[in-house]
Amino acid sequence: MRMISKGVEPTSLTAWKQKNPHGKYDQLTDDIRRDIRDQALKEQFYLCAYCCQRIVDIDNCHNEHLEARSLNHHRTLDFANIVASCNTRNQCGVAHKSQPLPLTPLMTECEIELKSKISGRVEGLTERARTMIEVLNLGDHEKNNRSFIQKRKQLSDALLWKSGVNPGEELEDEELLKLLIGELMQPEQGKLEPFAPVVINILRGWLQMHTSNSRLHNNPGAADG
Numbered sequence: 001m002r003m004i005s006k007g008v009e010p011t012s013l014t015a016w017k018q019k020n021p022h023g024k025y026d027q028l029t030d031d032i033r034r035d036i037r038d039q040a041l042k043e044q045f046y047l048c049a050y051c052c053q054r055i056v057d058i059d060n061c062h063n064e065h066l067e068a069r070s071l072n073h074h075r076t077l078d079f080a081n082i083v084a085s086c087n088t089r090n091q092c093g094v095a096h097k098s099q100p101l102p103l104t105p106l107m108t109e110c111e112i113e114l115k116s117k118i119s120g121r122v123e124g125l126t127e128r129a130r131t132m133i134e135v136l137n138l139g140d141h142e143k144n145n146r147s148f149i150q151k152r153k154q155l156s157d158a159l160l161w162k163s164g165v166n167p168g169e170e171l172e173d174e175e176l177l178k179l180l181i182g183e184l185m186q187p188e189q190g191k192l193e194p195f196a197p198v199v200i201n202i203l204r205g206w207l208q209m210h211t212s213n214s215r216l217h218n219n220p221g222a223a224d225g
Contacts, residue, residue: 002197009079025076049083054194064093102128120153
């Protein structure tokens with residue numbers, strides 16, 4: 001998962017709220033809803049806010065309220081509460097519905113409390129991360145979402161190969177790992193590669209492990225603490 005930095009809401013939404021101070025999300029016109037999706041997609045570099053697969057355009061996603069409309073009526077028109085989610089069946093925003101999300105892609109911790117694996121699975125390192133994975137059905141076990149795990153592995157492997165990395169051979173060059181991470185974080189023409197945040201998470205895991213191993217090698221006494 002990648003942390004999303006929310007920006008300014010669409011001008012059409014601002015104007016509508018000024019004219020309708022007691023308005024509700026359900027009353028918005030289709031054009032304004034599309035403006036919201038368009039702005040959210042640009043912020044997310046055309047990746048789903050939850051699973052990070054590519055969203056082609058605004059017709060292939062929906063406006064997703066992080067805090068569900070039924071849970072907080074006061075935030076239904078809050079752009080800071082809306083992201084773009086893919087329309088994948090039984091996953092992401094479709095699976096979310098009105099369930100509470102203790103961890104969201106607006107929190108910096110979302111990039112470190114979820115651990116992406118080369119197998120295509122994702123592991124929650126905290127209780128709230130595990131809850132989020134379960135609610136959104138992001139693929140912690142193949143029995144829960146086998147097809148998506150396979151898709152995530154296939155496209156992540158392809159991106160690693162494109163970056164000159166063999167997915168089956170853990171990269172040990174720390175400087176090269178940092179370089180690849182930096183490159184994958186840079187969008188091209190306003191878009192990130194599908195599952196780029198997933199691959200970044202994998203590479204950061206490799207980097208952290210090798211950094212720790214290097215410290216232990218250079219300071220053997222540290223292991224005895």
